[in-house]
Amino acid sequence: MLLRTIWRKKKPSIKALRKRPGSLKRKAVKSTSDLELIVISSPVPVPNEADGIQQLFEAGMELFHLRKPDMDQDAFLKLLAQMDSKYCNRMAIHQHHDLADDFGIKRLHFTEWKRKNTAKDELLGLKEKGLKISTSIHDLGLLTSLSHFDYVFFSPVFDSLSKKGYSSSLESGFKLVKPVGSPKVMALGGVELKNLSQVKAMGFDGAAVLGAIWNQTEKERPKILQALMKKEINKLHYISQEPPFNSHLESILHALEAGCKWVQLRVKNLQEQEVLDIAKVARQLCTEHQAQLIINDYVTVAKEVNADGVHVGLNDMSVAAARQILGPDKIIGATANTIDQVIMHAKAHPDYIGIGPFRFTRTKEKLSPILGLEGYASILNAMNSLKINIPVIAVGGIISSDVPALLAQGVHGVAISGDINHATEMERKVEEIYQMLQVAK
Numbered sequence: 514m515l516l517r518t519i520w521r522k523k524k525p526s527i528k529a530l531r532k533r534p535g536s537l538k539r540k541a542v543k544s545t546s547d548l549e550l551i552v553i554s555s556p557v558p559v560p561n562e563a564d565g566i567q568q569l570f571e572a573g574m575e576l577f578h579l580r581k582p583d584m585d586q587d588a589f590l591k592l593l594a595q596m597d598s599k600y601c602n603r604m605a606i607h608q609h610h611d612l613a614d615d616f617g618i619k620r621l622h623f624t625e626w627k628r629k630n631t632a633k634d635e636l637l638g639l640k641e642k643g644l645k646i647s648t649s650i651h652d653l654g655l656l657t658s659l660s661h662f663d664y665v666f667f668s669p670v671f672d673s674l675s676k677k678g679y680s681s682s683l684e685s686g687f688k689l690v691k692p693v694g695s696p697k698v699m700a701l702g703g704v705e706l707k708n709l710s711q712v713k714a715m716g717f718d719g720a721a722v723l724g725a726i727w728n729q730t731e732k733e734r735p736k737i738l739q740a741l742m743k744k745e746i747n748k749l750h751y752i753s754q755e756p757p758f759n760s761h762l763e764s765i766l767h768a769l770e771a772g773c774k775w776v777q778l779r780v781k782n783l784q785e786q787e788v789l790d791i792a793k794v795a796r797q798l799c800t801e802h803q804a805q806l807i808i809n810d811y812v813t814v815a816k817e818v819n820a821d822g823v824h825v826g827l828n829d830m831s832v833a834a835a836r837q838i839l840g841p842d843k844i845i846g847a848t849a850n851t852i853d854q855v856i857m858h859a860k861a862h863p864d865y866i867g868i869g870p871f872r873f874t875r876t877k878e879k880l881s882p883i884l885g886l887e888g889y890a891s892i893l894n895a896m897n898s899l900k901i902n903i904p905v906i907a908v909g910g911i912i913s914s915d916v917p918a919l920l921a922q923g924v925h926g927v928a929i930s931g932d933i934n935h936a937t938e939m940e941r942k943v944e945e946i947y948q949m950l951q952v953a954k
């Protein structure tokens with residue numbers, strides 16, 4: 514107890530860390546998981562359309578815009594009636610707004626023409642009733658006058674995949690500068706898998722896809738959607754620890770300075786309020802170092818500090834419940850020790866699965882059975898046969914020299930605490946691990 518008090522005295526306070534020069538002043542960095550994805554319907558009828566849309570919802574589609582410029586109200590109603598009502602809260606309609614109430618649809622899109630012909634008061638009235646409203650623009654200069662919209666589609670960002678001759682006029686190196694009060698801006702036009710990272714780099718809040726989905730066969734569409742939604746999962750997860758004479762925040766700061774780009778804040782045995790206080794500073798430190806922050810166990814803390822995601826184990830909140838709280842854009846990782854646990858998690862679409870322990874470790878109490886390389890081989894083979902395509906992060910007692918053998922089993926990356934925390938030259942250790950993972954820091 515006395516020793517613990519002395520350690521605590523030696524630690525810099527949360528306040529002192531928070532006051533590090535520049536930590537608050539720097540602009541927040543958009544994390545890779547922040548991009549929202551919207552699917553817009555084909556403007557023309559598609560064979561088996563309601564089923565096709567349903568399959569996209571089942572594959573995890575977050576938001577769908579039904580846009581049928583030439584469809585009469587009867588046909589529009591028929592199409593809506595064929596869809597599962599549980600997905601209506603993830604749907605916006607562009608035409609026949611008066612059908613929204615009947616289907617419990619809470620999002621209305623205003624075409625350019627309709628926006629110009631609708632009084633602002635009417636739009637504000639819709640918002641007061643709890644509806645979300647969106648519109649389309651081709652001129653970013655309009656953003657200042659559209660602050661009453663929740664989001665806008667700006668097009669064309671790239672050369673359109675579906676409208677021939679509809680070409681981008683954005684200069685290379687374009688960077689979106691949003692005025693104060695601007696609605697969210699979603700990139701539209703020519704967006705596909707190969708340019709999604711460009712959309713992020715340009716600073717858009719999200720992307721809307723049309724041709725990228727509807728130009729595919731019915732079978733391919735859900736797969737393309739999932740590839741578009743896949744969040745980038747770093748191959749090295751640094752797990753924080755409180756070794757002697759260091760606090761979590763100090764350990765995190767060392768790891769960030771050594772080059773870690775993904776930090777999992779894993780605090781055990783503290784009250785939630787204390788975890789929240791630490792998480793707030795960890796958020797700032799990670800943003801400052803352009804790193805992603807995952808909170809272990811505490812889903813509401815992750816929400817409160819706008820962490821990039823959360824990691825939940827078998828005795829924590831379920832992936833589905835965490836998704837309910839954090840929404841579709843955040844990263845959710847889950848723990849498994851057996852293929853049955855992987856199968857169980859896979860149904861809720863976690864963004865990665867931490868599988869372990871690889872070997873004995875003192876970092877975690879009450880370890881599940883040790884897997885060794887054979888354990889990973891068997892689980893990853895079974896995942897392959899079952900076509901479960903979720904990145905696997907190996908965890909537990911891993912040291913840098915284990916990385917090549919684990920990669921050879923097919924893991925996506927590794928989560929490491931002790932081997933980084935106890936390294937005498939942390940920067941060299943982190944560099945070595947990234948090199949073995951064959952990715953740059």
Ligand SMILES: Cc1ncc(COP(=O)(O)OP(=O)(O)O)c(N)n1
Binds near residue numbers: 824825928
């Ligand atoms: C990447 C990663 N994988 C597994 C775990 C373990 O999570 P959990 O089983 O909930 O155990 P605790 O870490 O909460 O003790 C993890 N944290 N990270």
Ligand SMILES: Cc1ncsc1CCOP(=O)(O)O
Binds near residue numbers: 869870874928931
């Ligand atoms: C969080 C966790 N889950 C399984 S083992 C473990 C601890 C990882 O830390 P270390 O790399 O020091 O073994």
Ligand SMILES: [Mg+2]
Binds near residue numbers: 810824825826827829
């Ligand atoms: Mg846990």
